[in-house]
Structure formats: C-alpha cells, structure tokens
Amino acid sequence: MKNTLRYFALIxxxxxxxxxxxxxxxxxxxxxxxxxxxxxxxxxxxLNSFKKILLYYPYFRWVLNTFIIATIGTLxxxxxxxxxAFSFGCLRWRFRDLIFYLLLLTMMLPAFLxxxxxxxxxxxxxxxxxxxxxxxxxxxxxxxxxxxRQYYFTIPHEILNSARIDxxxxxxxxxxxxxxxxxxxxxxxxxxxxxxxxxxxxWPLLIIKSQKxxxxxxGVAGLGGTIGIEYNEIMAGAxxxxxxxxxxxxxxxxxxxxxxxxxxxx
Amino acid sequence: xxxxxxxxxxxxxxxxxxxxxxxAKTKVTFLWGTEMQEVHSALxxxxxxxxxxxxxxxxxxPPAQRSELLRNWAAxxxxxxxxxxxxxxxxxxYVDGGFAIPLDGLLDELExxxxxxxxxxIEATTFNDKIYALPWxxxxxxxxxxxxxxxxxxxxxxPTSDMTWNELATLAKKLTIKNDKGExxxxxxxxxxxxxxIVWTFGGRVINEDRTEILFGHEPYLKAIQWYRDLVDQGxxxxxxxxxxxxxxxxxxxxxxxxxxxxxxxxxxxNFSKAGIDFDIVPVPRTEKDCGFPYGFGSYSVSSQSKNPxxxxxxxxxxxxxxxxxxxxxxxxxxxxTPPILIAxxxxxxxKIAEGRIPKNWIASYEAAPYGINxxxxxxxxxxxxxxxxxxxxxxxxxxxxxxxxxxxxAECQEMLDKFNAK
Amino acid sequence: xxxxxxxIKPFLFILPILIGIVIFGYGCFAYVVKLxxxxxxxxxxxxxxxxxxxxxxxxxxxxxxxxxxxxLYYVLWSVPLNLFIGLSLGFAMHSKIKYGSFLRxxxxxxxxxxxxxxALIFKYAFNTHWGIVNWIFTDLxxxxxxxxxxxxxxxxxxxxxxxAWQGMGFAMIIFLGAINAIPKNLTESASLEGANTLQIIxxxxxxxxxxxxxxxxxxxxxxxxQVFDSVFILMQQELGIxxxxxxxxxxxxxxxxxxxxxEGQQFGVAAAMALLMFLIMIIAILIQRYFIxxxxxxx
Numbered sequence: 009m010k011n012t013l014r015y016f017a018l019i020x021x022x023x024x025x026x027x028x029x030x031x032x033x034x035x036x037x038x039x040x041x042x043x044x045x046x047x048x049x050x051x052x053x054x055l056n057s058f059k060k061i062l063l064y065y066p067y068f069r070w071v072l073n074t075f076i077i078a079t080i081g082t083l084x085x086x087x088x089x090x091x092x093a094f095s096f097g098c099l100r101w102r103f104r105d106l107i108f109y110l111l112l113l114t115m116m117l118p119a120f121l122x123x124x125x126x127x128x129x130x131x132x133x134x135x136x137x138x139x140x141x142x143x144x145x146x147x148x149x150x151x152x153x154x155x156x157r158q159y160y161f162t163i164p165h166e167i168l169n170s171a172r173i174d175x176x177x178x179x180x181x182x183x184x185x186x187x188x189x190x191x192x193x194x195x196x197x198x199x200x201x202x203x204x205x206x207x208x209x210x211w212p213l214l215i216i217k218s219q220k221x222x223x224x225x226x227g228v229a230g231l232g233g234t235i236g237i238e239y240n241e242i243m244a245g246a247x248x249x250x251x252x253x254x255x256x257x258x259x260x261x262x263x264x265x266x267x268x269x270x271x272x273x274x
Numbered sequence: 275x276x277x278x279x280x281x282x283x284x285x286x287x288x289x290x291x292x293x294x295x296x297x298a299k300t301k302v303t304f305l306w307g308t309e310m311q312e313v314h315s316a317l318x319x320x321x322x323x324x325x326x327x328x329x330x331x332x333x334x335x336p337p338a339q340r341s342e343l344l345r346n347w348a349a350x351x352x353x354x355x356x357x358x359x360x361x362x363x364x365x366x367x368y369v370d371g372g373f374a375i376p377l378d379g380l381l382d383e384l385e386x387x388x389x390x391x392x393x394x395x396i397e398a399t400t401f402n403d404k405i406y407a408l409p410w411x412x413x414x415x416x417x418x419x420x421x422x423x424x425x426x427x428x429x430x431x432x433p434t435s436d437m438t439w440n441e442l443a444t445l446a447k448k449l450t451i452k453n454d455k456g457e458x459x460x461x462x463x464x465x466x467x468x469x470x471x472i473v474w475t476f477g478g479r480v481i482n483e484d485r486t487e488i489l490f491g492h493e494p495y496l497k498a499i500q501w502y503r504d505l506v507d508q509g510x511x512x513x514x515x516x517x518x519x520x521x522x523x524x525x526x527x528x529x530x531x532x533x534x535x536x537x538x539x540x541x542x543x544x545n546f547s548k549a550g551i552d553f554d555i556v557p558v559p560r561t562e563k564d565c566g567f568p569y570g571f572g573s574y575s576v577s578s579q580s581k582n583p584x585x586x587x588x589x590x591x592x593x594x595x596x597x598x599x600x601x602x603x604x605x606x607x608x609x610x611x612t613p614p615i616l617i618a619x620x621x622x623x624x625x626k627i628a629e630g631r632i633p634k635n636w637i638a639s640y641e642a643a644p645y646g647i648n649x650x651x652x653x654x655x656x657x658x659x660x661x662x663x664x665x666x667x668x669x670x671x672x673x674x675x676x677x678x679x680x681x682x683x684x685a686e687c688q689e690m691l692d693k694f695n696a697k
Numbered sequence: 698x699x700x701x702x703x704x705i706k707p708f709l710f711i712l713p714i715l716i717g718i719v720i721f722g723y724g725c726f727a728y729v730v731k732l733x734x735x736x737x738x739x740x741x742x743x744x745x746x747x748x749x750x751x752x753x754x755x756x757x758x759x760x761x762x763x764x765x766x767x768x769l770y771y772v773l774w775s776v777p778l779n780l781f782i783g784l785s786l787g788f789a790m791h792s793k794i795k796y797g798s799f800l801r802x803x804x805x806x807x808x809x810x811x812x813x814x815x816a817l818i819f820k821y822a823f824n825t826h827w828g829i830v831n832w833i834f835t836d837l838x839x840x841x842x843x844x845x846x847x848x849x850x851x852x853x854x855x856x857x858x859x860x861a862w863q864g865m866g867f868a869m870i871i872f873l874g875a876i877n878a879i880p881k882n883l884t885e886s887a888s889l890e891g892a893n894t895l896q897i898i899x900x901x902x903x904x905x906x907x908x909x910x911x912x913x914x915x916x917x918x919x920x921x922x923q924v925f926d927s928v929f930i931l932m933q934q935e936l937g938i939x940x941x942x943x944x945x946x947x948x949x950x951x952x953x954x955x956x957x958x959x960e961g962q963q964f965g966v967a968a969a970m971a972l973l974m975f976l977i978m979i980i981a982i983l984i985q986r987y988f989i990x991x992x993x994x995x996x
Contacts, residue, residue, distance in 0.1 A: 014789050021786060022803045025865060028818050029806065031829075035821075088713040095710035099702045107711070114722040116978050118729070118971035120925050121954055124346075124739075124964070125728035126721060131350040148717030168700050178706055207811035210926070214346055217333055217354070218303070225811055230336050239821065246814040253809050261802050268874040342959055349739045371740050519825040519844060 036244035057244035065227065065245075066219065071252060073139075074223040077212075078205040081143030085201050086194055089152035094182050096153065097160030098168055108157075111150050120210065127214050137217040146205055152197050159193045159270055160186065196267025199260050206253050224249040301329045302585050303354040305340065313606045320598045321589060328585045348373055353577040355586040361398040361409055361573040369406045374575040376404035380587040386595065392624070394632065395616040399573045407573035408594040411614040413541035414567040414628055415467070416475040417555045418442070420535040421528065424449070433535070435557045435629060439476070439501055442559055446510045449534040461512040465502065465537040466524065472537065473498040474568045475558045494561075525549040540627065557629055566633035571616065733968035743965070750969035761970070764953040765977075767849055768922060771949050774857035775921040776914065782861055783868025783913060788898055790869065791876045805866035812863060816930030819859045820846075846931065852946035859927050860920075868913065875909035876902060911989060915982060922978050925951040950974045 037053040061067050095101075096108050126145055135141030163186065171181050187194075209225040216222055222230075228245035231238065306314075314332045321330045333354055335343055347353050353373060359365050368374055381388060388396055388405055395409035418433055425432055433445055446462030453459050465471050473479075478495030505511035512533050520527055528536060529549040537558060546553055557567070574594060576586040593599045594615060603614045613620045625632065708715075733750055737743035754761045786804060790797065807815075822828045823845040835842045846852045879902060887901045888894075903910070928947050948956075950970070958967035 014794075017785055018789050018794075018800055021782070021865070022800060024862065025803050025807055028815060028822075028862070029810070031818060031822065032814070035818075088717065092711040092714040095707045099700050099707050099710075101702050101707040104707070107715075111714070111718055111722075113979075114718055114726075116919055116923075116975060116982075117722060117726050118951065118954065118975055119923055120951060121729055121958070121967060121971040122722075122725040124958075125725035127346060128350055129720070129725070131352060136350070136352050145721050148714055148721055150714075150718060153714060165700070172700055178700075178702070178710075181700075182710075203809055207809075207813075209811065209813050213339065214343070217347075217352070218331060219334060225813065229813060230334065230339075239817075242814070242817065246811065249811070250809055257805070257809055258802070261805050262798065264805065265801060265870055265873055268870050269877050270874050345739060345959075373740075515847070519847075521824065521827070 032243045032247055036240055036247055038240050054240070057238075057240045058248065060241065061231070061245050061248055065231070066222070067227075067248060069220060070222055070224045070227040070249070073221060074206055074225070074249075075252070077139055077143045077223060078202050080139070081146045081205045082198055082201040084143065084147040085149055085152055086197055088147055089149065089197075090156055090187070090190070090194070091182075092153045093156030093160055094186055097157035098163070098165065098181075098186065099178070112154065114150055123211065123214065130215065136215060137221055138215075139221075141215040142212050142223070143205065145211070146201075146208075149201075152201065155197060155268070156190070156193060159190060162270055163189060192263060192267040192269075194267070195260065195263035196265075199257070199264050202256070203253060300327060300582050300585050301331055302356060302582060302589050303331045303333055304356040304358070304589065305333045305335065305344070305354045306358060313602060316602045316606075317593075317599070320602060321592060324592060324596070324598065325585075325588060328588065330589065348577075348579075351579050353579045355577060355580040355582060356574055356589055357577055358410075358572055358574050359407070361395075361407065361571050365399060365407055365573050365575065366401060368575065369401050373578050374406045375578045375580075375583060376406055377408070377576065377587055377590070378405050380576075380584060381405065381591065383584070384588060384591055386591045390595065390617050392616045392618050392621050394569075395571060398571070399575075407575035408590050409616045410572045410574060410594045411541065412569055412571040412616055412624060413539045414569045414632075415539045416471045416537065416558045416567045417540050418463075418535050418537050418558055419528070419542070419546060419553050419555050421531065422552045422554055424531065424534050432554065433556050435559065437559050439559045439561075443501070443505055443510070446505065446535060447508070450510050452509075458509050460531055461516075461533040462510045463505070463535040463537065464512040464517065464527075464533040466514065466517065467538075468498070468502045471539075471558070472502055474565060475561065476501070477561050477565050525551070528553075557631065560631075566631040567628055569632070729968045729971060732965055733972050735965045737964050739964055746965065750966045751973070753966065754969055754973065760948070760953065761973075764948045764950050764970075767853065767948045767953075768950045768974075770849060771853050771857055771924060771947070772918060772921045774854050775860055775924075776917045778857055778861040779864055779868055779917045780910070780914065782865055783872045784910075786865065786869035787872025787876050788902070791873055801869075804869050807863050808866040810863070812926040813930055815859060815863060816927045819855060819927075820931050823855055846946050848946050849948075852931070853949075856924070856927055856931060856947055857921075859931075860924060864917075871909060871913050872906070875906040879905050914989075915985065918982065918985070919978065922974070922981075923951050924949055925955065928952040929955065 034050060036057055037055070038050045039054040039056075096104060130136065130141045130145065133141075135144070167185060168181055171185060176184070207225055208223075209229065212223045212226050213229075216226055224245075228242060228249055231241045231245050314334065318330050318332060322328065344353070344357065348371070357368075357374075359368055365374075378388075388408075391409060392412075395412060396405065399405060399407040399409050420433055422432070428449075430445070430448065433442065437445070442463075449460070449462040450458060451460040473495055476494050476498035478492065478498045502511065506513045517527070520532060524536065524538065524542065525545045526549065527533060528546060529551050540555060543555070574590045576583050576590060580586050595617065600613070600615050613623055732743075734745060734747055735743035736746045736750070790801060790804075794800070823830050825831060825842065825844045825846075828845070830845070831842060834840045843851060845855055883905070884897055884901055887897050892900070928949055929952060932947055932952065951974075954967045954970045954974070957970055958964050
C-alpha cells in the first residue's frame with residue numbers, strides 16, 4: 009500500500025515538473041504566437057523560431073558571455089566563500105559567531121532595492137557594460153558561506169587539531185585537508201551558483217548596454233517583433249538557452265544531492 | 275591543478291573585460307527599440323557609408339524597458355549619445371533635467387537649417403528659444419481604424435468622418451456579436467487611451483492652457499467620458515480589463531477580430547499592416563467645437579553626457595533629414611500612414627490625413643493625452659500636476675483598480691474624485 | 698570544537714567576504730536607509746523630508762496595509778506548499794528506488810529554468826481566454842470562467858504555485874540530505890519494534906530533522922517575503938517586460954516597493970517601505986525562532 013502511494017506521488021510530481029517544459033517546446037514549435045486551442049503536438053513543427061535565433065540573433069555570443077560570467081562569477085564566489093567558511097567553521101576565535109550572524113543578516117536585506125546603490129557603485133568604479141560589473145557583486149554571497157560552514161562542522165576536528173600540533177599553519181590546513189575533503193560540497197555549490205548566475209536577469213539588464221555584451225537572459229527577453237512579443241520566439245530562445253546548462257546538469261546533478269548530504273544544525 | 279585552472283580563467287576574464295576598452299573610430303551610441311531589429315544593420319551601414327569616420331552603434335532595448343534604463347543610466351551619467359524620446363512634455367522633462375544639449379550651434383556647424391522642418395514640429399522641440407532635438411515621425415490620435423474585411427462581409431458601408439458620435443456608437447453596436455452563452459465574442463469598437471483619442475476630440479481638456487488647473491469636471495470632458503462609459507456598460511466597447519485579459523496586444527486582437535474598429539493613433543498603421551489586416555482609417559467625428567487632433571512625434575536629442583556631441587548631432591541630422599534614412603524606414607514599415615520625416619514639403623500630406631484639423635497650438639493639443647507618446651513618462655518634468663492624479667482618475671473612471679501613482683497625492687486626488695463622483 | 702586561534706589570522710580568511718558584504722550589502726543598505734528620509738526621483742536633487750515618508754506609509758496610505766495583506770497571503774500559500782513538496786519528495790526518494798536517478802533529475806529540472814520564462818509560461822497558461830487551465834476548468838468541466846489575475850484570492854496562489862514548482866528540486870535536496878544523514882540504526886530499531894513506515898516517519902525521522910525543517914522554513918519565509926521576479930512578470934501588461942501594471946491583484950511588498958520606486962517615481966518612499974518590511978521580517982523570524990526554534994536547538 010505504501011509503495012503504490014509512493015509511486016503515485018512520485019509520478020504525479022514528475023508530470024508536474026515536466027509539463028511546463030513540454031509546453032515550452034510546443035509553443036516554440038508553433039507558427040502562431042498565441043495558441044488559442046490546446047495542441048498536443050504541432051504538426052508540422054515550425055522550426056523557424058529556432059532557426060531565427062541561431063542565425064539571425066547573436067546566440068553564440070550570448071552563450072559565450074553568459075558562460076564567462078557564470079564561470080568566473082561562481083569560481084570567485086566559491087573561492088571567497090570557502091575561505092570565510094573555513095574561518096567560521098573550523099577555527100575558534102572571539103567574535104566569530106557574532107560576525108557570522110551579522111553577515112547572515114544580509115540575506116534579509118531588501119534585495120532588489122539595493123540594486124540602485126549597487127548600480128551607482130559599480131558604474132562609478134567604471135564597470136558599466138563590462139564582465140566585471142556583472143559578476144563581481146555575485147562574489148560576495150553569504151549563502152555559500154553558510155552551507156560550507158555547515159559542511160565543515162562535519163569534518164572531524166581532531167584531524168585539524170592534530171595537524172596543528174604537527175606544526176601545520178592555517179593556510180596549509182586549509183589547502184591540504186579542508187579543500188580535498190570538500191570536493192563534493194564544492195561541486196554541489198558550483199552547480200547551484202552557476203545555475204543562478206546563468207539565469208540571472210535583472211542585474212545584467214541594468215549593467216549591460218551594448219549588444220555584444222548581452223547575456224542569454226537579457227537577449228532572449230528582448231526578442232520580439234513589431235507586433236509585440238512573439239511567444240514562440242521567446243520560448244525557442246528559452247529552450248536554446250537551457251541547452252548548455254541542461255548538458256552540464258545531466259552530468260552533474262548527482263553531485264548536488266551527494267554534496268548536500270548533511271543535516272543543518274545551528 | 276585547481277590553481278592553474280583558476281588563474282587561467284581569470285586571465286580569460288581579464289582579456290575579455292579589457293577588450294571592451296579598445297575603440298577604433300569615434301563612436302556614437304544610440305538607444306532604440308528591438309522592434310526595429312531588421313533596420314539596425316541597414317541603418318548602420320548606410321550611415322557609415324555616408325560618414326566613414328563615425329562608428330554607429332545601436333543599443334536595442336524593448337520599448338517597455340527603455341524608460342527605466344534611461345532613468346538609471348541618466349542618474350549614473352551613462353546615457354547613450356543620442357536618445358530618441360517623445361517630443362513635448364516627455365522631452366521637456368528631459369531637457370529640464372539637463373540631460374540634453376541645445377543643438378543650434380551644432381546645426382550651424384553642420385549646415386543644417388532648422389526651418390526645413392514643418393513649423394509645428396520644430397516648435398515642439400524648442401524650449402526657451404533653443405532647439406533641443408530634431409523631430410521625426412508625427413502621429414495623430416483620434417483615428418478610427420476599421421477592419422475592411424468585416425465591413426465588406428456584412429455589407430455595411432464604411433464609417434466616414436461626417437458621422438456624429440452617436441452614429442459611430444450605433445455602428446459599433448451593429449458590429450457587436452455575442453455567442454449563445456451571452457459572452458461577447460466580438461466588440462464593435464475599442465479605445466485604449468480614451469483621453470487622447472476621445473476626450474480631446476470631444477472638446478474636453480485635461481488641464482488648462484496655463485497648466486494651472488485640472489479640468490476634469492468640465493462639460494465636454496464629462497460628455498466624452500459618458501460616451502465612453504455608456505458603450506462599455508452596454509458591452510459594445512471593449513473595456514481595458516478585457517483587453518488585458520486577452521493579452522493586451524492591439525495588432526493581435528485586431529487581426530483576430532476581437533473588435534472591428536479601434537480608435538487609436540495613426541502611427542499604428544505599420545503594425546496593423548504587418549499583422550495582415552486589411553484596414554483603413556477615418557478621423558473621429560467632429561464636434562461643434564472643432565478642436566482637431568492631439569498629436570505627438572518622436573524626437574532625437576543629443577545627451578549632455580555625450581563625449582562626441584558633434585558626431586552625435588551629425589547622426590541626428592542625418593536620420594531626420596536624409597533620403598537614405600527615409601528610404602530605409604519606408605522599406606521596413608511599408609505603408610506607414612504618416613511619413614516619418616517632418617520636412618516642410620510633407621506638410622500637405624499631414625494636412626490631408628487630418629482633413630485640415632491640425633490645431634495651431636500643439637502644446638495645448640498634446641496636453642489632452644496625458645499618457646505621453648508611449649505611455650511611459652520618463653521624467654517628471656512639468657507633468658507634476660497631471661501625473662499626480664491622472665492615473666487615479668483614469669483608473670476609477672474606466673473601472674480599473676487604481677494602484678500606482680497614488681503616492682503623495684492621495685488626499686488631493688480624493689477631493690477630485692469626490693467631485694467627480696458627485697456628478 | 699575547532700582550532701583555537703588567537704590574533705588576526707582568522708580575520709584574514711574572512712577579509713574578502715567581509716569587505717565585499719560590507720560594501721555591497723551593508724553599505725548599499727545604508728544608502729537605502731538614508732534615501733528613506735528624502736524625497737527624490739533620482740534625477741533631481743533630493744529633498745530632505747525627515748519622517749514624512751514613514752508617516753505617509755503607516756498612517757496615510759492604505760496601500761501599506763494592503764501590501765502586507767498580500768504578502769502574508771502569499772507567504773501562507775508558499776511556505777506550506779514548499780514544505781509539503783520538499784518533505785514528500787525527500788521521504789519518497791530517500792531509499793533506493795527504481796529509476797531513482799532519473800526521477801531525481803526530473804525534480805531538479807525546474808531549477809534550471811529562468812524565472813522570467815516560467816512566469817511567462819504560467820501567465821500564458823492561466824490566461825483567462827487562452828490558457829490551458831481555463832480550458833480545462835471552463836470548457837471541459839463547466840465551471841465559471843475564472844479571471845485568475847484579477848484579484849488577490851486567485852492570483853497569489855498562482856504565483857505561489859509557480860514558486861513552489863521552481864523550488865521543488867531545492868527542497869528535495871535539502872531534505873534528502875538531512876534524511877540520509879539519519880543513522881540507519883535508529884530507523885531499523887524502530888521498525889524492529891513493530892512501527893510501520895508512516896509511524897517511523899512521524900515519530901522518528903521528523904523529530905530528527907527538525908533543525909533542517911526549521912532552516913528551510915526560514916529560508917522559504919525570507920524568499921516568500923521578498924518575492925519579486927515572478928510577481929513582476931505576472932503583473933506586467935502589454936506583454937512587455939516592463940510596463941505600467943494597472944492590476945492590483947498581487948501587491949506583495951517587494952513588488953509594491955518597485956511600483957513606488959519606478960512607476961510612482963518616489964524612491965524615498967520606496968526606501969522607507971523596504972526598511973519597514975525588513976524590520977517586520979526580522980521580528981517575524983525572531984518570533985519564529987522563539988516559539989519553534991527553541992525546541993529545535995535543544996536537540
């Protein structure tokens with residue numbers, strides 16, 4: 009009895025999960041911009057939307073830009089986060105918890121209103137319309153720090169203490185013990201952050217001015233002709249923009265669950 | 275291993291980041307819309323053929339995003355060299371904020387004579403006796419676009435401009451169809467912006483000429499609103515809620531025959547043709563007080579934050595006066611109902627379209643359309659009085675729910691609303 | 698636990714993050730705080746108005762309360778939905794199952810979609826006349842035609858469902874991680890003593906993952922409170938990405954702040970609004986921690 013319930017729920021959830029993608033595909037393959045009556049599959053499939061995006065719009069440039077921004081953004085994020093998490097999670101020092109919780113509080117700041125001062129800041133540094141301007145604010149996220157710290161709690165600290173006794177300094181402990189042991193978590197966080205940066209929309213929209221710097225999200229949002237937004241083009245664009253990460257995802261999704269195998273404690 | 279990867283990636287990032295700094299020739303950036311995507315490359319090559327030393331870059335953003343982007347860029351000192359805005363109050367706000375430079379000196383240098391433009395167009399881009407922008411592509415509101423196919427199919431004679439408003443209403447009623455469940459499947463008529471399209475042509479006004487008083491409660495205004503309201507209540511005129519429900523795109527709904535006639539501006543013609551509709555236009559009925567049509571048009575200005583004002587002005591002059599530009603535009607939009615270039619030679623064409631009903635004082639005529647040209651007032655400018663209450667009143671009058679804009683002026687607006695509801 | 702360290706070394710490790718967050722986080726927040734005492738549209742010089750913005754929001758404008766109401770309604774839909782989905786998927790997937798990795802991949806898939814695109818899809822699917830949802834409800838099943846986005850009661854749940862759909866994978870991962878970390882002997886001994894699966898879940902597993910549940914609740918609450926992207930796209934008219942939205946059906950606080958700032962052109966009032974919401978959120982979380990959290994950290 010329990011098994012059938014379980015399978016039923018799982019199948020229901022997977023249908024719910026896949027349906028919008030299916031819908032995206034149908035819309036992208038339809039000729040008319042609005043489907044006025046439900047269609048199981050458009051026959052014949054209309055491939056022009058895809059062709060248009062690949063040939064007529066700078067699709068590959070978008071992919072390149074987005075890839076650069078996502079990669080460097082994520083790597084930087086993980087780099088700084090693992091440093092900080094090491095300090096918060098493996099070391100004991102005065103003010104440690106106080107500072108950590110103060111930083112944690114920033115998760116609650118009104119994210120989008122702070123876009124304005126951030127924008128002015130980034131522009132004044134001169135990073136408007138550059139890759140730097142897009143990914144540098146993303147390097148400083150307390151969320152990665154939080155998760156990494158959680159993970160570092162689970163590393164047996166006797167190892168650390170004994171390494172200390174053996175004369176290792178903090179930097180060596182970090183590089184030789186912590187990092188090699190946290191490959192899974194780092195992979196998981198890499199995938200999570202990468203996804204976030206890949207699909208990021210509002211921030212690149214502000215910072216990017218010229219067309220050669222556009223990311224996928226910004227580029228796809230701008231698709232459309234005189235009559236208004238062409239749904240089929242946008243859906244085709246969306247599908248095309250998901251393909252690179254889909255590929256990455258197929259290979260890396262197992263790391264996410266393996267990497268986050270931990271209980272959250274305070 | 276990780277370290278090397280990291281360093282390598284940072285290097286790639288640096289290379290790409292720095293490559294943005296390299297410039298070949300003088301660059302002029304120009305903000306326009308993605309809806310003209312096809313025209314961009316044609317424009318760029320034509321301009322660069324005419325002026326090989328200048329590199330033109332068109333920044334394409336959808337019109338809906340433009341006002342916010344412009345605001346943020348203006349505040350951060352990053353405006354593009356040339357900005358395309360609606361003339362009139364929108365441009366005035368921009369000028370008041372100090373974001374545009376006067377063009378008189380530059381035009382002299384470039385040997386462009388401003389008097390080649392139609393008088394009512396260059397007037398609108400002149401503030402304090404200085405020309406701040408060059409005008410382009412005029413647009414009149416208050417034209418009935420009707421779907422010829424439906425009229426032919428049902429054997430009804432086309433609307434003419436000698437009709438009265440009541441006759442127009444009756445015609446719309448004839449064209450409204452309901453289905454068995456009583457739901458309306460085809461509306462006779464639709465008007466998205468009743469202010470510019472209906473109120474003014476009824477003789478009503480939003481604010482007075484000195485811009486000191488709001489005229490919401492006056493007679494012609496009320497008559498116009500009543501006409502509009504009656505038709506909505508009878509289910510003949512598509513309300514804005516229904517329009518939003520259907521997706522909110524005029525050309526699409528027109529093509530799908532959700533309404534037979536639409537009162538809108540002339541400039542929409544290109545979009546309607548592209549949607550494949552066989553349509554024609556006729557001015558809305560006259561009233562005793564012959565007030566003509568409110569009109570507006572685009573303007574091209576050079577921003578004060580531009581580093582290459584002369585080249586930017588060159589581009590502005592080229593786009594608003596040259597034959598190549600005109601040709602590209604016409605090739606793209608096909609038969610747009612009004613010519614895009616406002617040179618004095620085109621004056622007669624406009625007079626003909628408007629059947630002679632172009633009012634002399636364009637500023638006054640334009641105040642009747644408080645939405646500005648694209649419905650996106652970018653800068654507050656002088657529209658403070660209107661801006662405060664207009665959307666609240668419009669929303670209430672049209673039966674929508676008022677949401678935004680009711681910030682400071684809630685108390686003031688309430689007074690006005692009470693006065694209106696008391697009638 | 699951890700290595701006892703004195704002196705400046707720990708600070709060196711956190712220095713980059715500290716500087717970054719101070720500048721991009723608290724620094725920008727300070728700007729917002731300052732802005733809340735002024736009246737400005739960002740292009741003209743700001744005017745100092747003191748507490749006027751706050752007084753306006755709290756006492757003179759009815760929209761503040763409306764916005765709170767909408768936000769609360771959204772949170773009430775979103776958090777339980779997310780929790781339910783997360784726990785169900787977590788428990789259903791934690792033991793070996795046929796096609797397990799394929800299923801897990803499926804649940805993670807919504808995550809890779811951009812919220813802008815998904816919002817467009819949902820907007821389209823729930824469209825009054827053309828949406829598939831109404832096609833099922835009205836044309837097939839014969840209910841009245843529901844105009845989904847016309848009022849809060851119907852529009853907010855749609856937005857909540859959308860958020861829950863996207864967060865499906867994340868919720869599952871968080872709970873899977875916690876459930877998998879439960880020592881097997883505990884569950885085994887419980888089943889040896891005769892408990893069936895549902896009882897094991899209820900009496901053994903859930904108490905053991907309480908901290909994770911609490912953590913997830915807080916995360917959900919924070920993001921529900923601040924939901925913006927999806928509401929923004931759903932409320933836009935004219936199909937454009939930004940345009941004047943005349944519908945007041947979803948006025949959650951972040952979106953309302955946006956409306957105040959970019960459509961009402963009142964950045965000072967928007968800043969005040971954002972601050973008030975921040976305070977409310979902190980108070981709410983503290984209350985949560987006091988009532989639920991205490992029992993949790995005792996574990």
